[in-house]
Amino acid sequence: MADIPASLAGARIPGHIAVIMDGNGRWAKQQGHRRIFGHENGAESVREITRECARLGVKRLTLYAFSADNWKRPDREVAFLMRLLRRYLVEERREIMENNIRFTAIGRIHNLPEDVRRELDQTIAMSRQNTGMVLCLALSYGARQELADAVRAIAEEVRAGRLDPAAIDEGTISGHLYAPGAEDPDLLIRTGGDVRVSNFLLWQISYTELWVTPVMWPEFRRERLHEAILDYSRRDRRFGQIREAE
Numbered sequence: 544m545a546d547i548p549a550s551l552a553g554a555r556i557p558g559h560i561a562v563i564m565d566g567n568g569r570w571a572k573q574q575g576h577r578r579i580f581g582h583e584n585g586a587e588s589v590r591e592i593t594r595e596c597a598r599l600g601v602k603r604l605t606l607y608a609f610s611a612d613n614w615k616r617p618d619r620e621v622a623f624l625m626r627l628l629r630r631y632l633v634e635e636r637r638e639i640m641e642n643n644i645r646f647t648a649i650g651r652i653h654n655l656p657e658d659v660r661r662e663l664d665q666t667i668a669m670s671r672q673n674t675g676m677v678l679c680l681a682l683s684y685g686a687r688q689e690l691a692d693a694v695r696a697i698a699e700e701v702r703a704g705r706l707d708p709a710a711i712d713e714g715t716i717s718g719h720l721y722a723p724g725a726e727d728p729d730l731l732i733r734t735g736g737d738v739r740v741s742n743f744l745l746w747q748i749s750y751t752e753l754w755v756t757p758v759m760w761p762e763f764r765r766e767r768l769h770e771a772i773l774d775y776s777r778r779d780r781r782f783g784q785i786r787e788a789e
């Protein structure tokens with residue numbers, strides 16, 4: 544059962560929330576620390592936002608945890624992020640199970656270090672039967688790469704004679720993305736103030752409502768999430784159509 548706080552009474556809760564968690568490094572610098580301090584505190588925001596979304600009855604939460612382009616960061620920062628991710632995967636299992644969360648991941652997972660993949664596989668397997676919110680981490684993820692992978696898989700099916708090119712439609716493409724069958728995000732939140740989508744879920748966000756906040760990810764906690772949901776709730780989503788009375 545969803546547990547809605549008074550500040551969100553009557554609000555429409557988005558079914559699928561996607562988040563570009565930006566600003567860890569800048570936040571750490573503002574505090575006089577190294578960038579990795581920001582990532583550590585960002586992991587705390589991940590915990591709090593996940594727990595709160597599950598409590599509110601959100602069906603799916605997709606977090607951009609590591610982009611395909613993040614591999615270009617200095618080796619030390621990449622290594623730190625991988626260690627943090629591995630630790631998170633182990634430490635969060637209890638919380639994931641207690642909250643009936645089904646854990647999944649999207650991206651070119653095969654590019655992750657073997658020890659991270661092992662923990663990832665275990666967390667996915669352990670939570671497979673859970674029936675509550677789906678928590679999806681985008682890891683080594685890029686939307687253009689996802690589309691290229693989908694097109695390649697579709698082309699293979701055509702070559703094998705299992706698919707007629709004339710039958711390819713939007714559903715064919717959606718069905719070959721990393722999370723086939725997942726509903727598109729209703730709300731995309733970006734922290735850190737930059738107004739761009741940074742190669743995240745390009746196909747899936749065609750009609751998604753966008754919320755950009757200058758708040759840096761380590762400071763994006765429960766109350767900030769409520770603000771985003773309230774704003775979303777007031778929006779008039781027309782999906783390219785007009786309202787009947789117009």
Ligand code: FPP
Pocket residue numbers: 564565566567568569570578582583585586589607608609613627628631680735760
């Ligand atoms: C952006 O901050 C964030 C990332 C590159 C990765 C997100 C990682 C976390 C939130 C921490 C760990 C996550 C998990 C799931 C354990 P940035 O470094 O780009 O910030 P900047 O724009 O200020 O440089």
